[in-house]
Every structure is written in structure tokens, then in C-alpha cells.
Amino acid sequence: MEPLHFISAFRAREGKIDIKNAIWYAAAAAGLAATEQGQHMPELYRLATDGLPLEDRKIVQRRIKEAVLKGVILYGVPRSAQALGPLYEILTDEEIDTYGPRYVDSIVSKDKDTKRIERGRKYFDTLWTPISADQMRRQILKYNTDSHFCLELLYEHYVSEDGILSPIETQICYATLLTCYNAPTQALWHTRGIVRHGGTIGQARFAQDLGLALAEQFDCKTGDITMVDEIEF
Template identity: 25%
Template sequence: MPLIKVLSNIRNIYKVNLLTSKKYLTNNWFTVSTVVITGLNRPNDLKHLMTMMDEDIESMTDLPTYEKKLQFKAKIISKQRDTIFKGQIAYGIPKAINALGTLYDLTPIEVRDILPTSPIRPTQIWQKMIEQRRRGRELFDKIYHPNPDKVMNELNLLYPDLHQLCYDYGYGYILSEPSVISDKETSLILLTGCLSQQVIPQLNGHIRGALHNGVSHEELEQVYDATLSLFEHYQIPPPERPITPNV
């Protein structure tokens, strides 16, 4: 099946309303698709996703002018960039670089010109870094409730630098930033990334974490269905469908 058809089916799974921009940014069809395509290291296929989203925007009746369409495209690209950036926790920096490079090339110049040019995660001010780490601790505790200290102690036992990396950099600097992507969406990115990499122990942890962050069982099923559709397209043996726990 052509990828454009697979993506169209995923969009149907998520019941996207193509007539309005309302709720489009919070509909996770393109977030999940972006994570899986990046995680499987098929960055060039982001062009098909971009084409579909451009067509979606053109059909939205509440974006009547070129300027409104341009601003909305910039919001989508901003969300895709941070999706790929946060997803590196699951699939690694090299794949994130590949996808971000492709996304940059696919972004029209007029959209690039209105995207932020400064980091949304400043490190020049120590107080900002303290705030990042505080948010990171809160996110970590929520995801791994009721045993966050046990998980962190296990990481420290494996290698103290891993403990520090996860706490300060992974959760503090990368994952806890809420300005573009919410904690709930962050959990969806993590579990989708783990599913695409077939790292089952981490996936099981992030399924629970997603439920703690307000993800519904229906939304989990949507992630599984979308991910498996892309695995089938790429002719990759699908991961075993995980059992969703009651939390």
C-alpha cells in the first residue's frame, strides 16, 4: 500500500476534522506518524506527511487568507520539530538530526522566516535551569508513580552518570518543556518511540506513564494501530501488541 494511503488511514483512525483548524494541532495523528517515521529512520518520507498536512490546511474553511494559513503551518512545524526533539529520548540523537534536517529542507522559506530563532530551553540563566530540573522531577515522578525513587535508584546503580543524564538532561532539559507540547503529548511521543524501537521494558513503563498523564485507553489503541500500519508498510515484523494495564 502506498505510504500516502497508509497516512490517510492513520488520519481516519484519529477522526481528523479536515474542515477546521480547531483541534487539529492537538490531534495526535501527525505526531504519532512523525515519531514512527523518524524512529524507523525514514526521514525522507516526512515529505508525504507534509504534503497531506498542506492539503489539510488548504481545505480548512476557518483559514481564509494566505497569512492565516502561513501562521498555522508555522505552528505545525514548530510542533513537529519539538516532537522529533523530544523523541530522541526513545530513538537517539542521530535519527533526530536526520529528521530535523529533512523537515528543515521541506519547510518553505516563508514559514522558516516566522519560526523561533532562539532556543525555547534557555541554559544561560541558572534559575531557568533550576526550573527545568524541577519540572523534570515532577514529570518523572508522575510517569513512574508510585515508585519513581525505585526507578531512579536502579538507574543510579547501573551507572551514576546515567541517573544524572536522565534526570537533568532527559526529563529536565528535554521532556519537561511545556510551551509547545504538553506532558500528555510527551508521554504519547515516548511510548510511540519505544514501540517503534521495540524496547518492550521501557514501553511498558511509558504505557503506565501515559495513563498517569491522562492518555485514555482509546488513545493507546490509536497509537498501536497507527504504528503497526507503518510497520506493515515498511515490511518490518510488527512488535507484539502490549497489554494495557489498569492504572
């Protein structure tokens, strides 16, 4: 039996006809990186792109790469490289998607800094609620002023960038990867963040179930996960 045999059930469960708007494979990619199972990335990519024309395969590839890139702030560069390396090995030169919203903004947007700062702050405020977000910023400044800079960098340049994955989709990817990454407290934050960014309880449950399925398949610890029905949204 193929290692990713269970993924098809999540594809069917999401029920998106247009693969370019589906999130199951991007969330699964983030989870594979988190669980150090990047060798299965080519299989995931083939599952998602089977029978698709070249331009649609590029969109799928773009969304997988973005999900793994955004995960860097949680599981680090080595796991990202271990996940993307096997994918890059199977891509022909013709198939490589080169679009990068951060790169494009750095060239064409005159007010990119202002937009990025505002977007990052809004994302953080939405995730935590404005009052709690301000409390967290003050606490970070109290104990380590450079950590405040790090927080701004992560949310402005990585998390809040929505040129490929929307805020809801980003939170789904984060909730999935953190669930199978033995980080139950952070998994709670971002599972709740799906709904706070406008997603549904069903999407939160989908992300959590996918993370738990990845953990079970690859024998990964999860810690004491707070199940969706127990979360105060």
C-alpha cells in the same frame, strides 16, 4: 499507492478539527524517524498542512520538529537528522518556524533552572509513580552515578518540556515510536504513561495502533507488544 496512505485513517480517527491541536501527525513523525523512514516526512507534512494558512503551517511544523527532537533520547541524533533533513529541504525561508521554548527560557526566565528541575522530577514521578520513581533513582545511583545525571538531563531538558507538546501528547509520541522500534518493554511503559499523565485508554490504543501500522507498512520488528487491553494502568 502512496507509502503513507494509511495515515489518513488515523487523522479521521482522532477527529480533531483544529490541526494545531491534533497529535496524529506528530506521533507519525516520531514513528517515521524511529523506523528510518525520514524520506517520507515531506509527504506527512503536506498531508497535515494542505490548504492551511502560513501561520498554521508553522504550528504543524513546530509540533513535528518537537516530536522528532524529543525522540532523540530514544533513537539518537542520526535518525532525527535523517527525518528532519528532508523536511527542511522543502521549507521556504518564509515558512521556517523559529520558536523554541528551551531557547526562549534560557533568555527570559530568571528561575528557569528551578522550574525545569521541578518539572522534570514531577514528570518522572508521574510516569513511574513516586515510590517506583525513587526506587529507580536509587538503583541507577547504585550502579552508575553518571547515569543519574543523564536521567535528570533527559527529563528536565527534553521529555518534560511542555511549551509545544503536552505531557499526554509526548507520551503518545513515545508510545507510537517505541511500538515500531522493537522496544516492547519501553513501549509498555510509555503507553501506560499516557494514562498516568491524564490521557485516556482510547488515546493509548490510538498510539499503539499507529505504531503497529507504521511497523507493518515499513516491515519493522516490534517484539512482543503488550496490547492495551492487557496493560494494568
